[in-house]
Amino acid sequence: MKKVYIETYGCQMNVADTEVVFSILGKAGYERSASMDEADVILANTCSIRDNAEQRIWGRIDQFNLQRRRNPDVVIGILGCMAERLKDKLLESGKVDLVAGPDAYRGLPQLLAAAAPGHPQIDVLLSREETYGDISPVRIDKNGVSAFISIMRGCNNVCSYCVVPYTRGAERSRDCGTIIREACNCQSKGYREVTLLGQNVDSYHFGEFDFADLLSMVAEACPQMRIRFSTSNPQDISDKVLETMAAHPNICHHIHLPVQSGSDRILEKMRRRYTREGYLERVAAIRRIMPDCAISTDVIAGFCSETEEEHRETLSLFEQVGFDSAFMFYYSERPGTLAARKYPDDVDIETKTRRLEEIIALQNRLSLESNRRDIGKCFEVLVEGKSKKSEEELCGRNSQNKMCVWPDKIHKTGDFVKVKVEDCTQGTLLCSLCEQ
Ligand code: 5AD
Numbered sequence: 001m002k003k004v005y006i007e008t009y010g011c012q013m014n015v016a017d018t019e020v021v022f023s024i025l026g027k028a029g030y031e032r033s034a035s036m037d038e039a040d041v042i043l044a045n046t047c048s049i050r051d052n053a054e055q056r057i058w059g060r061i062d063q064f065n066l067q068r069r070r071n072p073d074v075v076i077g078i079l080g081c082m083a084e085r086l087k088d089k090l091l092e093s094g095k096v097d098l099v100a101g102p103d104a105y106r107g108l109p110q111l112l113a114a115a116a117p118g119h120p121q122i123d124v125l126l127s128r129e130e131t132y133g134d135i136s137p138v139r140i141d142k143n144g145v146s147a148f149i150s151i152m153r154g155c156n157n158v159c160s161y162c163v164v165p166y167t168r169g170a171e172r173s174r175d176c177g178t179i180i181r182e183a184c185n186c187q188s189k190g191y192r193e194v195t196l197l198g199q200n201v202d203s204y205h206f207g208e209f210d211f212a213d214l215l216s217m218v219a220e221a222c223p224q225m226r227i228r229f230s231t232s233n234p235q236d237i238s239d240k241v242l243e244t245m246a247a248h249p250n251i252c253h254h255i256h257l258p259v260q261s262g263s264d265r266i267l268e269k270m271r272r273r274y275t276r277e278g279y280l281e282r283v284a285a286i287r288r289i290m291p292d293c294a295i296s297t298d299v300i301a302g303f304c305s306e307t308e309e310e311h312r313e314t315l316s317l318f319e320q321v322g323f324d325s326a327f328m329f330y331y332s333e334r335p336g337t338l339a340a341r342k343y344p345d346d347v348d349i350e351t352k353t354r355r356l357e358e359i360i361a362l363q364n365r366l367s368l369e370s371n372r373r374d375i376g377k378c379f380e381v382l383v384e385g386k387s388k389k390s391e392e393e394l395c396g397r398n399s400q401n402k403m404c405v406w407p408d409k410i411h412k413t414g415d416f417v418k419v420k421v422e423d424c425t426q427g428t429l430l431c432s433l434c435e436q
């Protein structure tokens with residue numbers, strides 16, 4: 001049996017894709033290898049979202065090539081978004097033998113059979129139909145508690161800064177029957193949580209079913225599992241979705257709602273299809289329907305032509321919403337996107353970095369305040385394992401996706417446990433076990 005080693009970069013969707021790839025290669029007789037030293041095939045499932053993501057992967061490709069000195073027959077391949085974006089430029093580097101885009105994974109066994117140093121293979125065709133719906137992923141997570149389920153692929157939004165529509169193609173939804181079957185399968189294998197994944201889950205539609213219908217079908221089919229999902233778009237998240245979340249005790253109260261900017265002029269240039277006011281209205285709807293729902297976000301500092309005043313509008317929006325957590329970036333121009341073609345990347349790097357640092361400092365305070373508000377509250381958490389710091393402590397997340405740690409010698413990974421928040425840091429709720 002040939003051995004294949006895969007490194008996964010980027011978003012959760014890429015983790016789900018790597019699991020699909022292991023399934024396809026497993027059926028074709030490949031065995032999974034935990035290290036690249038003994039692998040016959042080394043693959044990187046890559047991300048193109050920002051330039052530094054790609055730079056990091058180029059560094060890894062050089063390291064893979066050192067492996068060639070030990071094993072001249074090793075096949076080095078690039079999958080995912082960078083494969084799709086750079087196409088034969090990757091082959092021209094002379095450092096890789098295989099390039100396969102996100103919709104080309106069914107053909108990987110054939111590509112691998114033909115690929116060899118000096119005989120590179122490439123397939124970067126995007127599809128309008130491919131969802132890998134019939135494929136049972138081979139899970140790569142370590143603890144067997146939480147699984148990702150991809151419910152759609154691609155994106156039709158075309159935000160002006162974003163490379164994803166070019167790397168992952170047009171949006172398509174997966175057959176809901178196969179999603180429910182996969183979720184039930186996870187439940188029967190002992191998983192206690194699934195995260196439904198899509199670039200824009202609220203535009204899921206299959207036949208007569210929308211995303212809210214899918215959520216309730218999964219929640220009802222798998223009553224012993226928690227259901228999470230990501231990512232929602234502010235213009236699309238409907239009251240029906242919020243009411244469905246509120247109605248099912250096993251759907252987690254956490255929404256990841258990327259805002260990107262607090263300025264209407266910048267939002268328009270980004271081609272986001274909401275205003276600051278529209279965003280705040282959705283936040284109000286979330287809090288009206290689920291007062292205990294956590295909200296996290298993504299933000300980009302220093303987008304083309306952003307002024308100091310517009311940056312302050314982002315800070316004030318953060319303050320106004322009081323996000324529980326955030327992923328924060330500065331703008332990285334991506335070749336081929338609308339913004340790269342139309343707008344100069346004219347905020348200098350010092351200004352971008354300083355603005356990003358200001359947002360991070362503010363969010364650190366907001367995260368701490370959000371956690372402090374939880375002191376004294378009790379939560380049900382799903383045990384993920386031992387805490388990083390102590391053998392005597394367990395860790396796990398509550399419904400709001402906040403990390404909790406508590407001293408515990410009784411419970412084990414996969415248990416649901418009631419804990420009480422005694423104290424907190426900015427990133428963690430420090431808890432004790434409740435009387436069971
Ligand atoms: N530069 C910086 N951040 C970006 N993101 C997407 N494209 C870019 C870019 N060109 C961020 C957005 C998105 C998250 C996944 O990555 O905030 O929500």
Ligand code: SF4
Pocket residue numbers: 009010011012013014046047048049080081163164167168
């Ligand atoms: Fe990176 Fe976006 Fe591709 Fe995910 S979809 S791997 S975040 S570029």
